[in-house]
Amino acid sequence: MKKKSRTLMCLMLIAILLISCSSKDAGSETTSTANSTPTASSEVKSIVPAADYITMTYSEYATTDENGAIKTQILSYDTATKQMKTVFQFDYTAQYPLGYYDKPNQLVYYTQRVGTDEDYGDQIFVRDLSNEESTQLTDNLFAVNYIIPSGDQLFFVANVKGEQSIRLGAIDLNTNGMTLWGDDDMLVEAITLDHKNKKIYASGYSLKERNYSLAHQDGPVGQNNFKMPTYTIYETDYDLKEKTKLFSKNYWIRMLMNKEGHVIAFGDKEYNKGQVPSMVVDYDTVSKTSSVSNWGTTRLQRGEANYSNDGSKIYALAIVKNKRGLFEYDVKSKKFTALFTPTAGFINNIQVVKGH
Template identity: 85%
Template sequence: MTYSEYATTDENGAIKTQILSYDTDTKKIKTVFQFDYTAQYPLGFYDKPNQLVYYTQRVGTDKDHGDQIFVKDLLSEKNTQLTDNLFAVNYIIPSGDQLFFVANVKGEQAIRLGAVDLNSMEMTLWGDDDILVEAITLDQNNKKIYASAYSLKERQYNLAHQDGPVGQNNFKMPTYTIYETDYNLKEKTKLFSNNYWIRMLMNKEGHVIAFGDKKYNQGQVPSMVVDYDTGNKTISLSKWGTTRLQRGEANYSYDGSKIYAIAVVKNERGLFEYDVKSNQFTALFTPTAGFINNIQVVRGF
């Protein structure tokens, strides 16, 4: 988790972001790393086996700046900047010798999926200048990436051609498409499309799970859940009938019996464990002073 709070009781003071690790076996949380909250959207990822932390920070001047990705070696204390051409970063997920990210590259309007080779430091980008990637999930066993994305041009057209009375929300949702690509970012296979805001992706053995809403920020309306079977290439639809899962990179446990997600349960916002069979939520971390920015579920360690 990345978790931000004021460094002192002075609300005009500095905000610090911590990378926290929750171990599902020991049920303990520990602080792994702390850094200054300078990015537009602070992200963090703890690579426990290699004792590395990845995080984002603002680099540059007031006139020319952007959020860049860094890696800190917790054993040697060495800090390395991995990117220099990004403006805003929405995801960072390392896997093997690659770091995958979703970001806006300086000079573009697109939001791209990309990868940094951690050996050569070369960057690869997926998509084009018309793509806006909303969410991703990695299938690390099969080295596949699934991305929810839509057209920038279609969104701009829909904004300019809303129907109905002025002042009402008549925005037609652009077509969101779920793509599959490989770790080399060479593939671009379309799995399915829908005029829903597909805001979150999860995966479990042989399945990609997409959460979608008809409109933005419909907090009281159940999300549509699309279950795509990657083997049979079939789709089943249902409605999420319990507490809404917030954006923040939710995902299944290794055995698929639990979902770890950010949610608001009984007016408490935090990290929750959701039991798939019993439909019960268990609070794991519900801070009152700070704010959980996002989480990543790391499986198999």
């Protein structure tokens, strides 16, 4: 898939080039977007689904012509019934399309490119499945890496036009006001939400530190002499006013998960070293202590893996027996079960939505 490869490389370059970390203060700021309040905003409620489900963004060619149009689908996998369904489809126009199916409220959040060839960006939209109407929620973003609704707020990680940083942000779905967290020296690499306690955990690091490391790679020619910048895991609240540092490591902390009272961070010593076991930090949010171990089985891909509500399973993107797709990992038996391993298309991202 040539077109997909190009867009994926574009996103990777954005993630590599637009890097930063935060200062002592949270540096949150409130702005507003130009578009009106989303169609169904008054109906958005903090509803917990009855069972875990997985929302996926999946892209494939609309025809057999590999130079033709690519369509993106929002899929929903019910972990209780083991059933998959398509809930929405839209054109692949974003640099790397993302989506999220809010099943209880019957809303879909997704990204599409807006603008001209000279001035464009990927913006966040909401689709009300009850009346099949879409509303644009943002107009100032360039690239979006995460979109996760929670109650009457939509949290995202994105590069804002005119900035080099990648920041955590929130949109109030009742007022359409936007709040940004971080500063111009921050790259937010990954986030995970604790919906129950209304906490957000973010992995971030410094643009200045990374640029310094790139400019000072001393050592034998042909070796990787890049010094990994310091990644810090932060905790903030839903108002994006807090900024508590939990721990720091000189690892590429590429993925965060959470379960009752714990934040789980996956990190690598080098970028894109798939054959080397990942380091796993288990941070106890109650005792404020952490333990470090190696992930001893198939590598979980960089993305939005997470635990089931009862903590017995992990749902993640992985490559098992040369098949890439969505897998269920049993924490006790350490066995992978394939849930969706497409051969024609590509899973852009997933989010695990925990039930009660």
